[in-house]
Amino acid sequence: MRGARVLGTGRELPNRVVTNDELSRLMDTSDEWIVQRTGIRERRYADPSIGNCHMGAAASRKALEKAGITANDIDLVIFATLSPDMFFPGDGVLIQEMLGLRTVGAIDVRNQCSGFIYGLSMAEAYIKGGFYDYILVVGSEIHSRGLDFSTTGRDVSVIFGDGAGAAVLGPAEPGKGILSTHIHSEGKYAKELCAQAPGFFNDPWITSEMIEQGKTYPKMNGKYVFAHAVRRFPEVIMESLARNKFGPSDLSLVIPHQANERITQAVREALKLPKEKIYSNIELYGNTTAASIPIALDECLEQGKIRDGDLVCLAAFGSGFTWASALVCW
Numbered sequence: 001m002r003g004a005r006v007l008g009t010g011r012e013l014p015n016r017v018v019t020n021d022e023l024s025r026l027m028d029t030s031d032e033w034i035v036q037r038t039g040i041r042e043r044r045y046a047d048p049s050i051g052n053c054h055m056g057a058a059a060s061r062k063a064l065e066k067a068g069i070t071a072n073d074i075d076l077v078i079f080a081t082l083s084p085d086m087f088f089p090g091d092g093v094l095i096q097e098m099l100g101l102r103t104v105g106a107i108d109v110r111n112q113c114s115g116f117i118y119g120l121s122m123a124e125a126y127i128k129g130g131f132y133d134y135i136l137v138v139g140s141e142i143h144s145r146g147l148d149f150s151t152t153g154r155d156v157s158v159i160f161g162d163g164a165g166a167a168v169l170g171p172a173e174p175g176k177g178i179l180s181t182h183i184h185s186e187g188k189y190a191k192e193l194c195a196q197a198p199g200f201f202n203d204p205w206i207t208s209e210m211i212e213q214g215k216t217y218p219k220m221n222g223k224y225v226f227a228h229a230v231r232r233f234p235e236v237i238m239e240s241l242a243r244n245k246f247g248p249s250d251l252s253l254v255i256p257h258q259a260n261e262r263i264t265q266a267v268r269e270a271l272k273l274p275k276e277k278i279y280s281n282i283e284l285y286g287n288t289t290a291a292s293i294p295i296a297l298d299e300c301l302e303q304g305k306i307r308d309g310d311l312v313c314l315a316a317f318g319s320g321f322t323w324a325s326a327l328v329c330w
């Protein structure tokens with residue numbers, strides 16, 4: 001069976017930088033608290049005229065250019081986001097139009113922080129199975145318009161930022177590229193990190209009371225999320241290594257979803273990895289959910305941190321709960 005590999009990546013970050021001090025003027029928080037608990041120093045917020053489809057399309061154009069193919073070559077688009085531009089249709093169709101793709105399939109993935117790897121696993125299966133040759137996987141988020149910037153929402157609002165990343169995948173020789181992907185979920189924890197409204201559990205599905213009561217804002221049981229994340233990240237990375245008969249010392253680089261610097265460091269310690277083998281950029285962008293892995297991957301490639309033949313593991317954990325990994329031979 002043929003392989004599937006990443007041919008090119010791209011990222012798009014809004015220009016507007018929002019520092020911890022700026023947030024401290026809106027709510028009762030401080031740079032010291034945020035840095036100590038999360039490692040985040042600043043994040044980006046999109047301008048009002050920009051949607052996820054715009055950022056996703058911009059990241060995709062860069063990925064297409066680096067992959068050395070054109071929009072016309074794309075056979076399928078997979079768009080991961082928890083903050084879609086419209087309730088429906090999904091963002092996949094919006095960037096199909098914006099990029100001028102053929103009338104190819106456009107799938108939207110809603111698996112939050114694990115969304116990009118979920119998308120990657122679908123792309124892997126389609127390409128390895130011979131159904132499609134070139135697939136565009138996009139992760140994009142605009143959190144800044146859905147956060148509670150009062151002190152009530154400070155535990156969540158300081159963490160999240162906006163941004164987009166994209167990867168073009170295509171065929172590879174067997175044994176090269178994505179070796180395996182692993183996706184998991186545990187829905188009994190759905191309410192530990194969620195937004196209750198709008199949604200069709202509610203009748204009507206959105207009311208002014210829900211907005212006033214803050215039900216559209218994300219709610220997070222931070223300690224609970226932390227405890228599960230530090231267990232699931234190492235577990236799903238080890239699962240990918242075991243499947244391919246490798247151990248942690250074979251890894252050239254781990255690119256974790258950028259949830260929290262303390263989580264990243266706990267994963268590093270669990271796997272006994274040296275500091276340089278786990279990538280972190282959370283201090284600059286915060287948690288950009290589905291976008292965080294493709295943004296980080298694009299930076300790693302740009303900075304020459306990944307070389308031919310390297311063994312790279314991408315891993316994520318987030319709302320759902322969901323978690324996932326992809327082991328890649330570059």
Ligand code: COA
Binds near residue numbers: 158221263317
């Ligand atoms: N600024 C200042 N104080 C804050 C604050 C903020 N932004 N957010 C919460 N606090 C306060 C709390 O109100 C609490 O005050 P109290 O002791 O008077 O009640 C205190 O800080 C400690 O809160 P606590 O929730 O115990 O802090 P914590 O050590 O658990 O850290 C998180 C909070 C959110 C940073 C931490 O739980 C975490 O990182 N969780 C994982 C989150 C995550 O990664 N989410 C994304 C998953 S994809």
